[in-house]
Amino acid sequence: MSSRAEWVINAPNAVSEVIDGELVVINLEKGRYYSSEGIGSYLWQCVEQQVRADAALAALTDGFGLAPERARSDMEAFLEALRREGLIREAGPDDILTSDAPGVSGQAYAPPELKVYSDMQDLLLLDPIHDVGEEGWPVKPRTPAE
Amino acid sequence: MGRTGPRAPHDADRHGLFPSREQSLVLRGALGDGPDALRAYEAWLAMVDMSRDFDREVFRLIPLLYENLRRLGHQDALTGRLKGTYRLAWAKNHRLFDGTRPVLDRFLAAGLRVMALKGAPLALCYYGNLGVRPMSDVDFAVPGDQAEAASQILAELGYRPWRTLDGDVKRFRHAVGFKAPGQKEVDLHWHMLVDLCDDTADDVFWQTAQPFRFLGRDILAPDPSRLLLLTIIHGLRWNPEPPVRWIPDAVMILRHGRQPIDWDWLVGFATERHLTYRLHLGLAYLTRQFAADVPPSALARLAGVQPTLRERLELRTLLKPLRYESAMGPLLDALAEFPRLPGIGGPFRTAGAFTHFLRFHWGLSGRREIPRRVLQGLRRRTTAGAAGARN
Structure with missing residues (x-):
């Protein structure tokens, strides 16, 4: 996959929200839940706003002072994870793209990571107060071995 | 013209109709602003046992509580779990809608x-x-x-x-x-x-x-006026576990403000449909507890309508635990609901229609079962009452 490819959200299968900086996404077709913080959330917003890949890449390199190769590699890996999960699709001729990337806030850079919760049906049955870790649903409590 | 029946402040204290103390604190935390919301949240934390299941109605308010605390910039050791209830509600609602x-x-x-x-x-x-x-x-x-x-x-x-x-x-x-x-x-x-x-x-x-x-x-x-009426009238009913979700729903409609509420219509429709007492009770509560923007003139007009006999009969079962506690509760419950049905008229006008309704209401296979069911109910409730008195 190249950052020259343009991506848009695979609606209506993928629905998302950014909750206090944390991206949460559901693939309604697959019944999977995802989350990502920091740069992952930023890149999702870029895809959601149909920002051209080169513009998003420029925002990462300029905003965080990253080497272009590193920014490209991190971004492509994240977009590939989104594509593999059916959350984004390649833009078509009817999709209107923009070169205006959203501003990068003053956060520290960390490579974007997509957390995948594939057992959503079971997760929905969890008591979100008592059956979860301190981070809250859907994160289960850590066992002592962890 | 004033009312002869009990007024809102008296009924507002009744447990089972309006929120319990715990529910009130969570509501204030979820709907309030600034220090008042935070004080209510902290008071709730001090009284709640986190190791036990929450009251179902409280549980349903937690995502809104989280959102309000987040808006107010508050964070503590419980924030992750509160946020989790929000994530869960969000995910479930999306799945429900998609289905x-x-x-x-x-x-x-x-x-x-x-x-x-x-x-x-x-x-x-x-x-x-x-x-x-x-x-x-x-x-x-x-x-x-x-x-x-x-x-x-x-x-x-x-x-x-x-x-x-x-x-x-x-x-x-x-x-x-x-x-x-x-x-x-x-x-x-x-x-x-x-x-x-x-x-x-x-x-x-x-x-x-x-x-x-x-x-x-x-x-x-x-539209907002009709939705407000549905929300209050649907919500304001006595229940052993007080239903409270109508409160944030109504507050949100009143705060939204993009379209004005048609207060003249609300008062007129409630009067015509014998709903003034409950509507007044709900709006007065929202005004008193959550500073809801309800014109005093609308409240005064609703308060000035004398509840009809039919409405008073209905209120006895809707706003009080009569249907649960009285030996005659199920019968009074049916008697209260019956007059609202169209094409029937007064409750005693058509005995045939009422017995047909009773058969339906109680899930009986025929009208002949009605006397036996009444006697069974009386016996069961009287026995339960006597046992309760002995204990």
Whole structure:
């Protein structure tokens, strides 16, 4: 996959929200839940706003002072994870793209990571107060071995 | 002209109708502003046992509490778990809505007129947020003459009703719940409210309904004035576990403010439909507890309407634990509901119609079972009362 490819959200299968900086996404077709913080959330917003890949890449390199190769590699890996999960699709001729990337806030850079919760049906049955870790649903409590 | 019946401040203290202390604290934390909201939240934390299950109504308020605390910049050791309830409600609501997509498509393809009631328009139009209002079903209304067609479509899609939509259900009820595998739940309404099983009341709601974009489809939703009425009248009923969700729902409608509430219509309709007492009770509570923007003149006009005999009879079972505690509760309950049914008139005018209604209401196979059921109920409740007195 190249950052020259343009991506848009695979609606209506993928629905998302950014909750206090944390991206949460559901693939309604697959019944999977995802989350990502920091740069992952930023890149999702870029895809959601149909920002051209080169513009998003420029925002990462300029905003965080990253080497272009590193920014490209991190971004492509994240977009590939989104594509593999059916959350984004390649833009078509009817999709209107923009070169205006959203501003990068003053956060520290960390490579974007997509957390995948594939057992959503079971997760929905969890008591979100008592059956979860301190981070809250859907994160289960850590066992002592962890 | 004043009322002769009990007034709001007296009833407002009654447990089972208005929120318990715990529920009130969570409501203030969820709907309040600044230090007052934080004080209420901290007072709730001090009284709640986190190792036990929450009161169901409190639990349903937690996502809204989280959102308000987040807005106020508050964080503590519990924030992650509160945020988790928000994430869960958000995920469940999306799945619930998505599950109704085929239903809506089939309704619209069949040319049915569809109005979304309660949760969906409230969450999307008034809360503006799918994470803060947990839902267990989606409520769709269709005109009365389209109810059978809608029911047939639901059956074809694998939904099963809790009660078959026959003539009696259509006549005596306002809606029926349908369930399908995969936690799919739809409430099909042919009337807007159990208190308004009447086509002439429905007409007002259809005439004033507004466009509502739902799941990418164009349907209808009640306008704010009608939705406010539905919210308060549906919510304000005595229950051992006080239903409180009507409170944030009504507050959100009143705070939304993009469209003015038609107070003249509300007062007029409530008067015409014998709903003034409950509407006044609800609005006065919202004004007193949450500084809701209700014109004093509207409150005064509602307070000035003398409840009719029919309304007073109804209030005895709706606002008090009579139906649960009194030996005559089930009978009074039926007597209170009966006069609202269309084409019947006064409660004692048509004995045949009332016994037919009783048979339906109590789920009996024939009218001959009514005397036995009454005696059984009296005996059971009297025995239970005597045992309670001995203990």
